[in-house]
Amino acid sequence: MPANLTPEYLKAEKWFREAASPDEKLLALEQMLRVMPKHKGTDHLRADLRRKLSKLKDTTTKKERAKHIDVFHVPRSGAGQIVLLGAPNSGKSSIVAALTNAKVNVADFPFATAAPVPGMVKFEDIQIQLVDTPPITADYLAPGQVGTYRNCDLIAIVIDLSADMQQQFRICLDFLDSKNLLIDGETPAVDGQGNILAKKAFCICTKSDIAKPGALGTLKELCKHRFEFVEISAETGTGLEELPATFFRLLDIIRIYAKPPGKPADMTDPFTLPAGSTVMDLATGIHRQLAEKLKFARIWGTGVYDGQNAQRNHVLNDKDIIELHFN
Numbered sequence: 001m002p003a004n005l006t007p008e009y010l011k012a013e014k015w016f017r018e019a020a021s022p023d024e025k026l027l028a029l030e031q032m033l034r035v036m037p038k039h040k041g042t043d044h045l046r047a048d049l050r051r052k053l054s055k056l057k058d059t060t061t062k063k064e065r066a067k068h069i070d071v072f073h074v075p076r077s078g079a080g081q082i083v084l085l086g087a088p089n090s091g092k093s094s095i096v097a098a099l100t101n102a103k104v105n106v107a108d109f110p111f112a113t114a115a116p117v118p119g120m121v122k123f124e125d126i127q128i129q130l131v132d133t134p135p136i137t138a139d140y141l142a143p144g145q146v147g148t149y150r151n152c153d154l155i156a157i158v159i160d161l162s163a164d165m166q167q168q169f170r171i172c173l174d175f176l177d178s179k180n181l182l183i184d185g186e187t188p189a190v191d192g193q194g195n196i197l198a199k200k201a202f203c204i205c206t207k208s209d210i211a212k213p214g215a216l217g218t219l220k221e222l223c224k225h226r227f228e229f230v231e232i233s234a235e236t237g238t239g240l241e242e243l244p245a246t247f248f249r250l251l252d253i254i255r256i257y258a259k260p261p262g263k264p265a266d267m268t269d270p271f272t273l274p275a276g277s278t279v280m281d282l283a284t285g286i287h288r289q290l291a292e293k294l295k296f297a298r299i300w301g302t303g304v305y306d307g308q309n310a311q312r313n314h315v316l317n318d319k320d321i322i323e324l325h326f327n
């Protein structure tokens, strides 16, 4: 055995020996390579590990292809889909466990979450989908995981305030930048054909109960993006109660209650639409063909008097009640 192998390396090696799946073996191998001391005595071992790694990568991707089921594709459900992004142990699964009924794995060892797990968060009268994900590291991203983010409405970057924030942040942002996943000056939300490229993101800062005072301020200073930051503790519950409202606001959606003419509105099951949607967008959302026959609409809500007639291009507000009249 080469000299000077560190306890960190031996730990990774133990993880490799005990790994239950090829994916986990791959992660452990990468960790071994990462923490291995770099000197002449470890050259052979390094080459050997690299060979193992490339063989393992080859078989894993082949297997993935053979399966034909993309576990990283999370079908959307509810009013919007928010996908968590973060380093191992940053507290992602704890957030999903605290806010939803999903069966997620909270554990104090890395990579306890192997595939995305969706759960539903209740906000007032709607449900928002929150997706737990496998972690990312500087060298590892589960195959197919980019697709999970590509498909979502909003990315929640999860940062553990009690750990190395700079490193976590860099890993998350390098990932988002390298995949053009983040809306900024250079990456518009849609390309020329209207395909959605990039997403909005915000930051959930976890473990406030064990963070150093001022940690959040430090993190904000590190960040060049204008993210919104929310601070929580899954341990004490601080900040958890406000999260669903924050999700709703950042998803930038509105709730509209449809009212059959002459009857009370169904106030239990609103339609959800992107903010800025019009009467016609609502009608189209309900029934595309019927929408063409829209004669007029009456509206109860914000900035209108009760039962006011509204044009097709009238911009709706959250909680408006609409009565649609067709030809």
Ligand SMILES: Nc1nc2c(ncn2[C@@H]2O[C@H](COP(=O)(O)OP(=O)(O)O)[C@@H](O)[C@H]2O)c(=O)[nH]1
Binding pocket: 086, 087, 088, 089, 090, 091, 092, 093, 094, 095, 105, 106, 107, 108, 109, 110, 111, 112, 113, 135, 206, 207, 208, 209, 210, 232, 233, 234, 235, 236
């Ligand atoms: N003190 C404290 N520990 C937390 C908090 N959130 C998560 N943890 C612990 O951190 C570890 C990793 O949490 P987990 O949610 O599995 O992280 P994930 O790997 O990002 O999904 C577990 O031991 C959790 O109990 C928190 O707010 N405060």
Ligand SMILES: [Mg+2]
Binding pocket: 092, 093, 094, 105, 106, 112, 113, 132, 133
């Ligand atoms: Mg997890």
